[in-house]
Amino acid sequence: MAVRTRGGRGKQPTASDTALLAAAPPESPVPRRLLAVATRLFADKGFDRTSVQEIVAAAEVTKGAMYHYFDSKDDLLAEVYARVLRLQMQRLEAVAAEGGPVQDRVRRAAADVVVTTIANLDDATIFFRSLHQLSEDKQREVRAERRRYHELFRSLITEGQEQGVFTDRVPADIVVDFYFGSVHHLSTWYRPDGELTAEEIGGHYATLLLDALRPGGGTATMG
Amino acid sequence: MAVRTRGGRGKQPTASDTALLAAAPPESPVPRRLLAVATRLFADKGFDRTSVQEIVAAAEVTKGAMYHYFDSKDDLLAEVYARVLRLQMQRLEAVAAEGGPVQDRVRRAAADVVVTTIANLDDATIFFRSLHQLSEDKQREVRAERRRYHELFRSLITEGQEQGVFTDRVPADIVVDFYFGSVHHLSTWYRPDGELTAEEIGGHYATLLLDALRPGGGTATMG
Amino acid sequence: MAVRTRGGRGKQPTASDTALLAAAPPESPVPRRLLAVATRLFADKGFDRTSVQEIVAAAEVTKGAMYHYFDSKDDLLAEVYARVLRLQMQRLEAVAAEGGPVQDRVRRAAADVVVTTIANLDDATIFFRSLHQLSEDKQREVRAERRRYHELFRSLITEGQEQGVFTDRVPADIVVDFYFGSVHHLSTWYRPDGELTAEEIGGHYATLLLDALRPGGGTATMG
Amino acid sequence: MAVRTRGGRGKQPTASDTALLAAAPPESPVPRRLLAVATRLFADKGFDRTSVQEIVAAAEVTKGAMYHYFDSKDDLLAEVYARVLRLQMQRLEAVAAEGGPVQDRVRRAAADVVVTTIANLDDATIFFRSLHQLSEDKQREVRAERRRYHELFRSLITEGQEQGVFTDRVPADIVVDFYFGSVHHLSTWYRPDGELTAEEIGGHYATLLLDALRPGGGTATMG
DNA sequence: TATGAATGAGGGTTCATTCAT
DNA sequence: AATGAATGAACCCTCATTCAT
Numbered sequence: 033m034a035v036r037t038r039g040g041r042g043k044q045p046t047a048s049d050t051a052l053l054a055a056a057p058p059e060s061p062v063p064r065r066l067l068a069v070a071t072r073l074f075a076d077k078g079f080d081r082t083s084v085q086e087i088v089a090a091a092e093v094t095k096g097a098m099y100h101y102f103d104s105k106d107d108l109l110a111e112v113y114a115r116v117l118r119l120q121m122q123r124l125e126a127v128a129a130e131g132g133p134v135q136d137r138v139r140r141a142a143a144d145v146v147v148t149t150i151a152n153l154d155d156a157t158i159f160f161r162s163l164h165q166l167s168e169d170k171q172r173e174v175r176a177e178r179r180r181y182h183e184l185f186r187s188l189i190t191e192g193q194e195q196g197v198f199t200d201r202v203p204a205d206i207v208v209d210f211y212f213g214s215v216h217h218l219s220t221w222y223r224p225d226g227e228l229t230a231e232e233i234g235g236h237y238a239t240l241l242l243d244a245l246r247p248g249g250g251t252a253t254m255g
Numbered sequence: 256m257a258v259r260t261r262g263g264r265g266k267q268p269t270a271s272d273t274a275l276l277a278a279a280p281p282e283s284p285v286p287r288r289l290l291a292v293a294t295r296l297f298a299d300k301g302f303d304r305t306s307v308q309e310i311v312a313a314a315e316v317t318k319g320a321m322y323h324y325f326d327s328k329d330d331l332l333a334e335v336y337a338r339v340l341r342l343q344m345q346r347l348e349a350v351a352a353e354g355g356p357v358q359d360r361v362r363r364a365a366a367d368v369v370v371t372t373i374a375n376l377d378d379a380t381i382f383f384r385s386l387h388q389l390s391e392d393k394q395r396e397v398r399a400e401r402r403r404y405h406e407l408f409r410s411l412i413t414e415g416q417e418q419g420v421f422t423d424r425v426p427a428d429i430v431v432d433f434y435f436g437s438v439h440h441l442s443t444w445y446r447p448d449g450e451l452t453a454e455e456i457g458g459h460y461a462t463l464l465l466d467a468l469r470p471g472g473g474t475a476t477m478g
Numbered sequence: 479m480a481v482r483t484r485g486g487r488g489k490q491p492t493a494s495d496t497a498l499l500a501a502a503p504p505e506s507p508v509p510r511r512l513l514a515v516a517t518r519l520f521a522d523k524g525f526d527r528t529s530v531q532e533i534v535a536a537a538e539v540t541k542g543a544m545y546h547y548f549d550s551k552d553d554l555l556a557e558v559y560a561r562v563l564r565l566q567m568q569r570l571e572a573v574a575a576e577g578g579p580v581q582d583r584v585r586r587a588a589a590d591v592v593v594t595t596i597a598n599l600d601d602a603t604i605f606f607r608s609l610h611q612l613s614e615d616k617q618r619e620v621r622a623e624r625r626r627y628h629e630l631f632r633s634l635i636t637e638g639q640e641q642g643v644f645t646d647r648v649p650a651d652i653v654v655d656f657y658f659g660s661v662h663h664l665s666t667w668y669r670p671d672g673e674l675t676a677e678e679i680g681g682h683y684a685t686l687l688l689d690a691l692r693p694g695g696g697t698a699t700m701g
Numbered sequence: 702m703a704v705r706t707r708g709g710r711g712k713q714p715t716a717s718d719t720a721l722l723a724a725a726p727p728e729s730p731v732p733r734r735l736l737a738v739a740t741r742l743f744a745d746k747g748f749d750r751t752s753v754q755e756i757v758a759a760a761e762v763t764k765g766a767m768y769h770y771f772d773s774k775d776d777l778l779a780e781v782y783a784r785v786l787r788l789q790m791q792r793l794e795a796v797a798a799e800g801g802p803v804q805d806r807v808r809r810a811a812a813d814v815v816v817t818t819i820a821n822l823d824d825a826t827i828f829f830r831s832l833h834q835l836s837e838d839k840q841r842e843v844r845a846e847r848r849r850y851h852e853l854f855r856s857l858i859t860e861g862q863e864q865g866v867f868t869d870r871v872p873a874d875i876v877v878d879f880y881f882g883s884v885h886h887l888s889t890w891y892r893p894d895g896e897l898t899a900e901e902i903g904g905h906y907a908t909l910l911l912d913a914l915r916p917g918g919g920t921a922t923m924g
Numbered sequence: 925t926a927t928g929a930a931t932g933a934g935g936g937t938t939c940a941t942t943c944a945t
Numbered sequence: 946a947a948t949g950a951a952t953g954a955a956c957c958c959t960c961a962t963t964c965a966t
Contacts, residue, residue, distance in 0.1 A: 050345070062946095065419030076389055080303035084930085084940060096948045105940065112436045120427035160443075161384050164301050202459045204453075210443050210463055220383070228429075236425045240433055243424070307957060318958080319931050328957065329930085496952060525750035541962090542927045591796055606889070607830050610747050648905045648914070653741070653895075655890050656883045656909055663882030672956065674875075682871045686879055689870070690913035731950090755937060764937085765952050774936065 060063055065091045067115070070108045073155035079109055079165045109162060110170045111114040116155040117177045123148055136194045138245075141185065142211065146234035151216050156219040173228045182208050189245070198245040211241050277474070286324040288314045293331045298377035298442075302388045303334055332385060333393045335383050337421050339378040340400045346371055347407055357415040361468075362461045364408065365434065367380040369457035405431050412468070427430040509547040511537045513561070514555045521600035525555055525611045555608060555617045563623045564599040569594055570630055580638040581688060585590035587631065588657065588687050595664050596676035603663040628654050635691070644691040657687050734760045734768040734783070739777045744823035748778055748834045778831060785824040786846045792817055794855055803861040804911060810854065810878065811910050812877045812903035818887050818897040825888040851877050856912070867914040880910050 069091040073082040082107050088098050102108050127233040149156045163171060186208045192198035202210075214237060222233070292314040296305040307328050309316050325331050350364040372379045386394060409431045413423035426435075437460060445456070490570050515537040519528040534544050548554050571664075573587040595602045609617060632654045640646035660683060668679070729910060738760040742751040753774050757767050771777050796810040818825045855877045861867035871879075883906060892901070 051287065078303070080301070081388075083938075085938095094948060095946075099941075102946065160440075161387075164384075165304070199466070202463055206456065206459045207438070210460060213438070213443070214433045214436035215442030216440055216443075217383075217432070220436070220439075221432050237430045237433060238465045240430065242424055243422070243469065244328065244463045246466065248467070277954075308955085319930055319933095319960090320929075323929060323931095323959070520759070526747070527834075529959075531959090540927060543848055543925080545962075546925065594848045606886075607833075609749070610830075620874065622757065652902065654907045654910065655886070656906060659884070659889070660882035661880070661884030662889075663829075663885055663901045665879050665880070666885075682875045683879060686871055686876065688916065689868070690909045691913065692915070752934075754934085763952055765939090765954095766950075769952095771949060815938070 046214055062093055063096055064092070066093060066098055067102065067111055069236075071112050071158065074109065074112065074162065075157040079105075079162045088105050090233070105163075106170070109158070109166060112155065112175075113160055113163075113166065113170070113174050116152065116159055117174065117181070119152070120145065120148065120224065121177070121181055121184075124181060128184060128188060133197070134188060134195060135197050135242060135245075137196075138188050138192060139242055141188065142238040142241050143231075143234035145215055146218065146237045147230045149215055150222055150230035150233065153219050153222065155217065160216040160219065180211065185212075189197040192245065196247060202244075205246070207241075211237075214240075285314075285316055285320055289321055289331065293471075294335050294377050294381065297332065297335065297385065301387045302328075302381070305390055323340065324335050329388075329390055331391070332381070332389055333397075335378065335381055336389065336393070336397045338387075339375065339382055339399065340404070342375070343371065344400070344404050344407075345360060347404060351407060351411060356420070357411060357418060358420050358465060359413050361421075362414060362465055364411065365461035366454075366457035368435075368438055369441065369460045370453045372438055372454065376445065377440050379391055379439060383439040383442065398453040405435065409433075414460065415468065419470060422470040425467075430464075430468070434475035435461075481654065493695070508537075508539055512539060512547065512552065513557055517600050517604065519606065520555065520558065521603040525551075525604070525608045528637050533615075550617070552611075552613055555612055556620075558601065558604055559609075559616070559620050562598065562605055563620065563627070565598070566588075566591065566594065567623070567627050567630075570627060574630060574634060578683055579643070580634060580641060581643050584634050584638060584691075585684045585688055586685040587634065589677075591658075591661055592664065592680035592682075592683045593660055593676045596668055596679065599636060599665050599668065602662060606662040606665065628658065631658075638691065642693060645693040653687075653691070660686075717761055729750070731760075731762055731766055735762060735767055735770065735777065736780055740781050740823050742829065743778065743781065743831065744826040745875075748774075748827070748831045775834075775836055775839070776874055778827070778835055779843075781824065781827055782832075782835065782839070782843045785821065786843065786850070788821070789814065789817065790846070790853075793850060797853060797857060799814055803857060803864060804866050804914075807857050807861060807867075807914075808907045808911055810857065811907040812900070815887065815903035815906045817900045819891055819902065820882055822888050822891065825885060829885040829888065838868075849880065854881075861914065865916060868916040871913075876914070879904075883909075 066087065070082070070087050073087060073090065076082075081092060084095060085096065087108070091098075093159055102111070123173065124141055127137055130137060140219050163174060186204045188205055189204040190199060191195075193200040193204060216231070227235075237239070272360075281478070289310065293305070293310050295321075296310060299305075306319060307321065309320050310318065310328075310331070328415070346367055347364055350360060350367060353360060386397060389397065409427045412421060412427040412430055416423040416427060441456070451459075509668060512533065516528070516533050518665045519533060519536065522528075530541060533551075533554070534541050537544075548557070549670065569590055573583055576586070585672055601629060609620060612620065635650040635653055639646040639650060664679070664682060674682075733758065735889075739751070739756050742759065743755060745751075746900060753764060753767065756774075756777070757764050760767075771780070792813055793810055796813060799806060799809070799834055821906040832843060835843065855873045858876055862869040862873060887902070897905075
């Protein structure tokens with residue numbers, strides 16, 4: 033990580049906290065303001081179409097200042113990825129660590145990732161669109177962290193399948209990719225002024241996932 | 256459309272046909288070759304990171320020739336979008352027009368879009384990653400066509416819900432966005448050398464969708 | 479001259495004829511149409527900013543056709559120059575050949591060149607703005623022809639000075655350059671919807687010239 | 702104005718000062734050097750035929766440096782216009798503010814603009830030839846400033862007409878356009894190695910103007 | 925007489941980054 | 946901790962012209 037000055041943050045922020053992170057008021061310290069502004073611009077116009085000049089202008093900072101805190105424009109993007117991965121992981125770990133029936137934990141996790149994603153739509157937009165704009169090294173790191181996240185989620189699915197509360201007609205791996213595809217694409221169609229709240233969408237998504245995992249009958253494979 | 260010279264293509268190509276389209280042999284006419292090469296490069300490195308110079312070099316064509324056939328680099332991307340939209344729409348229309356129980360048609364459509372997407376992974380990669388790099392005008396066109404596609408798919412879901420063979424716990428709109436999110440993200444994780452064939456993945460995805468839509472019991476919303 | 483096909487034109491066209499030349503209807507023969515269109519565009523946007531593509535599009539002709547009739551874009555411009563020089567020379571020669579007192583002939587020539595210039599404003603615009611865009615060779619030709627024109631006009635001034643009806647306080651050379659500067663710049667400020675007609679302006683310009691040449695008193699050189 | 706760093710200049714420079722401005726020695730700061738070189742090249746070959754590459758090469762500066770100081774090539778041209786307008790306006794204002802009979806002030810102004818124009822022939826060449834190559838916005842600004850200049854000059858003519866020391870046979874507006882046409886065209890025919898000095902030509906031009914404005918008899922309009 | 929695909933050199937401009945201060 | 950002038954490579958695109966047909 034290249035940011036040389038940054039205070040730690042309390043763990044387990046709520047979804048609404050995380051939205052505040054992105055809103056970074058102009059009086060906040062320089063690196064934070066740069067990150068906030070960059071997130072906004074990257075989501076808006078894409079990484080490659082956002083110039084360093086625009087970022088520093090929007091953050092009311094000089095170029096020199098930016099290069100003082102960040103190694104490169106790339107590094108700025110890497111920080112965005114690090115932030116969102118850290119956040120999602122924290123939330124999933126919290127849910128996974130709770131007690132209760134596995135299907136309840138899966139539902140909570142599934143709904144929560146939707147709500148958090150919607151609360152940080154810019155992050156989500158960047159996440160699914162800009163991975164290839166990161167350097168090879170950093171891509172690898174991101175992918176590795178992402179894999180850890182998926183594996184944790186998958187372990188919950190597997191736990192349910194082993195207990196028989198979930199069907200295993202479809203491999204847990206596939207289920208996880210299937211679900212997170214849906215989640216990532218929220219940034220493509222979700223509009224804050226739509227009919228449904230983030231919580232309602234989270235509920236629906238979780239329902240679709242849980243219903244798909246219901247054991248019993250199953251739909252016959254066509255043929 | 257900006258390509259000024261191009262013959263029509265036969266209707267209702269199979270999934271394997273479509274893969275061939277992208278592979279465009281070197282002796283094919285200039286615009287086709289450019290499109291094939293551009294698709295490859297855009298998927299590989301992203302639109303903004305692919306220079307016109309690289310495209311024409313890979314297509315063994317001069318820049319002037321490229322600009323003779325395409326209005327701009329943007330236009331090249333627009334053609335990729337037009338092609339994939341046309342293809343997917345044709346296939347969905349074909350499936351929708353078939354007879355048989357609605358759940359069979361949905362399953363076939365759901366599985367087919369997966370297979371077709373995998374057969375044209377480059378297109379899919381570009382599709383979900385580069386829309387914002389298209390000009391406003393062209394974005395609007397793409398979105399409009401995409402909407403028509405979604406609406407056709409949604410009408411199948413609605414039909415099933417009205418017949419009572421699908422649950423309506425989750426609105427058909429949400430179901431469609433949920434499913435196509437999963438589909439679009441295939442390009443993120445699918446690898447040709449993986450354990451499962453395209454058809455198997457299509458089967459699993461269709462199963463997850465159909466199972467989620469099974470009527471009956473349902474999973475209680477967490478309380 | 480590079481245009482290979484062009485009928486001769488009657489001599490001594492009136493000012494209104496010449497305006498018609500520029501309006502060239504679309505059904506007129508190809509080279510004439512090209513010349514008319516080019517004149518319009520060169521005056522509008524300047525020679526360098528007018529592409530051959532635009533010219534042939536506006537003339538509803540293909541590029542190949544244009545290059546069949548003209549050697550180059552440059553050649554098109556040369557033709558415009560040739561046309562305007564020919565025209566102005568013809569008119570001046572006609573006036574000079576008339577009888578009557580020299581001051582009447584000068585007045586007529588001075589007024590007529592204004593009216594003709596206004597009737598062919600596009601030509602005038604091009605004339606004073608695009609000479610340097612012609613090849614060296616062609617520039618030389620244009621300048622030579624222009625010199626012949628100036629010399630003819632100057633001979634009228636000299637004639638008046640020798641007769642004593644014009645003052646010779648200012649050398650005839652300077653008078654000529656002085657006057658044609660004014661005339662060329664008509665294209666800079668004249669607007670067809672202005673208060674004065676072309677004839678009125680011609681009258682005023684001729685009056686200014688003739689009054690400046692009145693012998694007698696003269697204004698004392700400052701000092 | 703787009704040049705971001707430039708000190709003011711002393712007021713009321715003499716004609717010979719202004720010629721020095723254009724000669725900008727090589728050790729002068731980057732923007733000044735660029736402007737000097739650009740003026741030279743634009744006058745020589747025309748704006749459109751002068752490439753940015755040529756400018757920066759002649760100024761011994763990199764392209765990046767040029768774009769650091771100027772927004773565009775267009776901006777460079779706009780600066781040339783701003784400079785010449787500023788200069789001419791200053792001089793006219795100085796003359797107009799002097800005392801003495803109005804005909805003396807007009808004569809001085811008329812002669813001075815000729816001398817100044819000849820001292821800055823490159824500027825004059827560019828001025829009358831390249832206005833249409835400026836962006837619409839900048840053209841408007843230039844024209845507005847030019848109008849202010851003309852109006853000041855015209856007010857002197859009007860003053861003389863009202864006092865009866867100038868005839869009003871020709872409207873003051875027309876007189877102004879007439880005279881400045883002549884002045885602008887100096888750049889077309891004046892050669893430093895000619896027989897007459899700048900001051901002599903200025904004298905002649907002023908004489909022609911003043912003589913044309915002499916009241917009395919007048920030349921009868923031809924009938 | 926006319927086409928239009930193709931050329932290839934050059935156009936203006938942008939941009940992430942460096943470095944002396 | 947911060948500046949901002951300067952770099953230099955790369956970018957997309959335009960264009961007059963040619964040539965096989």
